[in-house]
Amino acid sequence: MTQRRIPLRMVATARSGDKGNRLNIALVCRDPAHYPEIARQVTAARVAELFTSRRPTAVVRYDLPKLSAFNFVLDDVLEGGVNASLGLDGHGKSLSFLLLTLELRCTEELPELPKQKSADGGNDEKNSAGSGHGCVDALSER
Amino acid sequence: MNVVRIGAGAGFAGDRRDAAMPVVKALAQAEGLRFLIYETLAERTLAASQLARQRDGAVGYNPALAHFLRPVLRDCLDTGIRIVGNFGAANPRAAGQRIVQLAEELGCRLRVGIVEGDDLSGVLSPQDFAAREIDGRLLAAAPPVIAANAYLGAEPIAQALAQGADVVVTGRVADSALALGPLLHAFGWTRDDLDRLAGGTLAGHLLECGAQVTGGYFADPGIKDVPGLAEVGYPILEIAADGSFVVTKPEGTGGRVDRLTVTEQTLYEIHDPAAYLAPDVVLDITDVTIEEVGADRVRVHGARGKRRPDHLKATVCIDGGVLGEAEISYAGPNAAARAKLAADIIRERLARRAPDLQIRVDAIGLVSILGDSKGAALADAWVEGAADVRLRFAAQDKDAGKVEWLLDEVEALYCAGPAGGAGVRRRLVPRLASASCLIERALVAPTVSIIGPSG
Numbered sequence: 001m002t003q004r005r006i007p008l009r010m011v012a013t014a015r016s017g018d019k020g021n022r023l024n025i026a027l028v029c030r031d032p033a034h035y036p037e038i039a040r041q042v043t044a045a046r047v048a049e050l051f052t053s054r055r056p057t058a059v060v061r062y063d064l065p066k067l068s069a070f071n072f073v074l075d076d077v078l079e080g081g082v083n084a085s086l087g088l089d090g091h092g093k094s095l096s097f098l099l100l101t102l103e104l105r106c107t108e109e110l111p112e113l114p115k116q117k118s119a120d121g122g123n124d125e126k127n128s129a130g131s132g133h134g135c136v137d138a139l140s141e142r
Numbered sequence: 143m144n145v146v147r148i149g150a151g152a153g154f155a156g157d158r159r160d161a162a163m164p165v166v167k168a169l170a171q172a173e174g175l176r177f178l179i180y181e182t183l184a185e186r187t188l189a190a191s192q193l194a195r196q197r198d199g200a201v202g203y204n205p206a207l208a209h210f211l212r213p214v215l216r217d218c219l220d221t222g223i224r225i226v227g228n229f230g231a232a233n234p235r236a237a238g239q240r241i242v243q244l245a246e247e248l249g250c251r252l253r254v255g256i257v258e259g260d261d262l263s264g265v266l267s268p269q270d271f272a273a274r275e276i277d278g279r280l281l282a283a284a285p286p287v288i289a290a291n292a293y294l295g296a297e298p299i300a301q302a303l304a305q306g307a308d309v310v311v312t313g314r315v316a317d318s319a320l321a322l323g324p325l326l327h328a329f330g331w332t333r334d335d336l337d338r339l340a341g342g343t344l345a346g347h348l349l350e351c352g353a354q355v356t357g358g359y360f361a362d363p364g365i366k367d368v369p370g371l372a373e374v375g376y377p378i379l380e381i382a383a384d385g386s387f388v389v390t391k392p393e394g395t396g397g398r399v400d401r402l403t404v405t406e407q408t409l410y411e412i413h414d415p416a417a418y419l420a421p422d423v424v425l426d427i428t429d430v431t432i433e434e435v436g437a438d439r440v441r442v443h444g445a446r447g448k449r450r451p452d453h454l455k456a457t458v459c460i461d462g463g464v465l466g467e468a469e470i471s472y473a474g475p476n477a478a479a480r481a482k483l484a485a486d487i488i489r490e491r492l493a494r495r496a497p498d499l500q501i502r503v504d505a506i507g508l509v510s511i512l513g514d515s516k517g518a519a520l521a522d523a524w525v526e527g528a529a530d531v532r533l534r535f536a537a538q539d540k541d542a543g544k545v546e547w548l549l550d551e552v553e554a555l556y557c558a559g560p561a562g563g564a565g566v567r568r569r570l571v572p573r574l575a576s577a578s579c580l581i582e583r584a585l586v587a588p589t590v591s592i593i594g595p596s597g
Contacts, residue, residue, distance in 0.1 A: 026409030
């Protein structure tokens, strides 16, 4: 059976902020019902792996269940930060979109999206494939 | 007691000059105490201002203050909206005098409250700062200090308002204090009102970046759209005496205020959500509730406070040498291969001529933003190819001559590099390095004074 996947950006939004050489990325669930499943899948370890090229010295995830959100704090990933980095984005403002490239496994709690598509009637699978949104077949991406 | 309304006129020094106009229009029609705040002071701005003041004692404040205030100052004075801004940078007194003069130009009179005392450059020595550096490295050798400013809290702002200031101008204060100051003044909160101070600090945190809470820094077309972003409305918060508040924006403006925009901004630049350190309180947002209560209306409550830190944070700026950047483009068939050849040529020549200069290479169109200074991401990306690549080289050093050598070499690619090199641009700018220090409160003495029209 094919494991179906959904891009994180379809179920969550993200925003970067900086303080010196430290980056934080707020990740907010679009639907609070997805919070537990996103918590299971978007772990600090997985985010650290995603940012390997920036060599984080620590990655911490703070959980905010009342806000249906997480706060990821990545140490030493801004190449010195805005006053020292040789790169164009010393603030790390663009890095929230690197986090949003993560893919999640679809589960019962994290079904195909978007919901409004299924409201059109017909087959969810067809709709999501046709729109380019929602779950994509992991195999078709490779 | 009625709610207090605070609007944001700017979220950073480069913000839209006319952003405050719809905010002032909405505030003018509302009842009760109303304030307009401007956050225009980045770390870099302050050090650059300090250098300007050293050359000319009449400057060193944010010269954009007139652009920001001219469109709204008269309306604010006429309708009782009081203004708080950190336009003062390295010279709050000169900024205050400029505001008095601006009011005269507009045919009005006003009283300006000036908050000083954040400037520590004459108070502590380089060795003193070195001893107080957080994770001390940058200041270890006690280099000459260009600027050193403590983040003041809300109390001096409240004092200036109590003394009748129509406009309060500060240097470095915690951004959130720009809103907490008016709230201390309006509600008479004390240092023991920890949860209220926390609510006011969170209110300031949501206001300080302007449109970032009302749909700015948010739009992702087709994924999360924002209506009318070109005319996005800047925020107005309606704060109650218990520290809870509603976030909204002026009617008829673009943007959106909902759970997602407010939650994203709540966590902006936050590290531990249970301990956001501000000069007046330690803010804990873990029990905060954010709920939509109407169209473009979001209620925020549940902020908790812990006693304020014993120390104040200060930013210390020192000379960081110069930053040089140079760019050149390659387009059409085999563009990526020609660009890579150009990058290899620069690396080879600089390795012989300035072996210790670290050079960053980006290939805009292939990998630039998500790359790394060591170039690992780019090394993997060349093979992908591209029909339009802009190479960017960057280096910094204490020795400007060495950095200029890099820029010269990039320019020389015009004639001596691969085919079709085009559009060289180069720039060399001074760089400031900054460190954070923790300063005992006893060493920081904020002062408040009021100035008005002379004669």
